[in-house]
Amino acid sequence: MLTTHTSLLSGDTLDERFVALNTFLLEQHSIWREKPFIQQQLSWEADFPELSSWLQARSLAHAEDSHADPYSIPAPHPFGGWAQRAQQLCSVDTFSQAVLGARPLRMQNGVTERKWQQIEAFARAVHGDTEQSFTQTQGWLDWCAGKGHLGRYLAWPDAKLECLEFNPDLVSSGRAISQKYLTHAQHTLCDVISIESTVPLQRSGTVVALHACGDLHTHLVRQVSAQQTVALALVPCCYNRTQADFYQALSKQGQASALQLDRDDLGLPLTATVTATIRERRLRDQSMAWRLAFDLLQRELRGVDEYLSTPSLPSTWFNKSFAQWCGDLAKLKNLPALPGQNWSILEAQGWQRLAQVRNLELVRGLFRRPLELWLVLDQALFLQEQGFIVKLGEFCAAELTPRNLLLLAHRA
Numbered sequence: 276m277l278t279t280h281t282s283l284l285s286g287d288t289l290d291e292r293f294v295a296l297n298t299f300l301l302e303q304h305s306i307w308r309e310k311p312f313i314q315q316q317l318s319w320e321a322d323f324p325e326l327s328s329w330l331q332a333r334s335l336a337h338a339e340d341s342h343a344d345p346y347s348i349p350a351p352h353p354f355g356g357w358a359q360r361a362q363q364l365c366s367v368d369t370f371s372q373a374v375l376g377a378r379p380l381r382m383q384n385g386v387t388e389r390k391w392q393q394i395e396a397f398a399r400a401v402h403g404d405t406e407q408s409f410t411q412t413q414g415w416l417d418w419c420a421g422k423g424h425l426g427r428y429l430a431w432p433d434a435k436l437e438c439l440e441f442n443p444d445l446v447s448s449g450r451a452i453s454q455k456y457l458t459h460a461q462h463t464l465c466d467v468i469s470i471e472s473t474v475p476l477q478r479s480g481t482v483v484a485l486h487a488c489g490d491l492h493t494h495l496v497r498q499v500s501a502q503q504t505v506a507l508a509l510v511p512c513c514y515n516r517t518q519a520d521f522y523q524a525l526s527k528q529g530q531a532s533a534l535q536l537d538r539d540d541l542g543l544p545l546t547a548t549v550t551a552t553i554r555e556r557r558l559r560d561q562s563m564a565w566r567l568a569f570d571l572l573q574r575e576l577r578g579v580d581e582y583l584s585t586p587s588l589p590s591t592w593f594n595k596s597f598a599q600w601c602g603d604l605a606k607l608k609n610l611p612a613l614p615g616q617n618w619s620i621l622e623a624q625g626w627q628r629l630a631q632v633r634n635l636e637l638v639r640g641l642f643r644r645p646l647e648l649w650l651v652l653d654q655a656l657f658l659q660e661q662g663f664i665v666k667l668g669e670f671c672a673a674e675l676t677p678r679n680l681l682l683l684a685h686r687a
């Protein structure tokens with residue numbers, strides 16, 4: 276059995292951890308794949324009725340309190356065992372943080388405090404690594420750079436910077452900001468998935484990518500290997516933003532795994548909402564409660580006991596009354612006219628179901644991090660197979676961003 280202690284993952288521990296996570300995720304597949312929002316009855320509930328009833332008796336406030344840290348709730352067997360194993364398998368150290376000179380105060384203009392702190396933590400972690408590819412690089416390539424705040428932070432005061440970004444407004448704003456602080460900055464309008472990113476990757480010293488989504492980061496991982504890039508610092512994001520119907524594993528171990536991950540599965544790590552505001556949470560809850568109430572209605576109306584997917588709706592829809600909202604959604608889904616209802620009872624049922632759903636979701640929540648670590652390890656192992664020396668750890672606290680896994684790779 277794997278003994279886990281907290282440390283950065285590198286060398287053999289990358290492989291060991293991947294194997295252990297793979298086994299855990301496969302063994303508990305039926306527990307984390309099913310979504311309480313869509314399925315009124317989950318298959319594990321028959322096996323663990325005490326756990327199911329305990330969770331469903333809790334309030335919405337209880338669910339909200341436990342959402343970010345589901346591991347410690349005193350739920351009946353076998354919840355504690357799953358929680359303990361998940362935590363054990365996800366323990367990774369935080370990268371050492373170098374002390375860096377203060378950047379000009381105005382450099383932070385237009386950047387939220389949270390994003391700025393992420394950038395600082397990323398830069399400190401990259402410089403905290405003793406590897407010279409990071410500490411003494413002559414140039415940085417910021418992949419999916421936005422306005423290039425991260426790259427500029429790293430390149431200041433006199434290193435070279437190239438930013439790749441496909442939104443022209445961000446490219447021109449980024450260019451204007453860089454002119455104030457750097458002498459060698461280039462902001463290139465480029466779709467990173469296209470052939471145009473090849474030359475920048477070949478000429479760059481170190482590539483950095485903070486919160487590059489799905490295909491954008493898996494493509495980068497493949498390309499740094501193909502284009503002989505020297506070093507990479509990557510924080511992946513939005514694993515489900517991918518063209519493929521199923522996750523295309525990169526490493527040999529990943530490809531050999533029996534785990535087949537569709538886009539819904541890939542969205543699981545993103546269900547943590549630690550950075551949402553109170554207003555955003557309220558809107559999310561209202562939307563979910565109304566959709567759950569509508570679900571009860573549509574099952575009856577269609578005579579089909581199945582979830583009917585509904586599109587995401589503009590927030591102005593929630594200015595309508597609940598009855599109007601249901602009627603308009605029914606029209607949108609080409610359902611027959613809605614029969615008369617006691618709308619307040621139906622809405623209350625939606626909120627009650629929401630409390631149950633959010634508490635049942637705590638079980639899936641235990642598997643968010645294991646799945647995320649499995650995905651990032653697949654990329655780490657691929658880079659290792661390609662001859663890179665790789666380290667994987669956290670670069671900041673999850674409260675700053677739940678997407679806090681940083682992968683550092685440089686050529687051996």
Ligand SMILES: C[S@@+](CC[C@H](N)C(=O)[O-])C[C@H]1O[C@@H](n2cnc3c(N)ncnc32)[C@H](O)[C@@H]1O
Binds near residue numbers: 421440465484486512
């Ligand atoms: C989540 S943001 C991250 C931006 C920045 N790295 C940060 O952390 O603030 C992702 C960025 O990728 C850009 N992007 C999306 N698809 C792209 C593509 N195919 N090529 C280049 N940039 C892309 C978006 O415009 C956006 O600026």
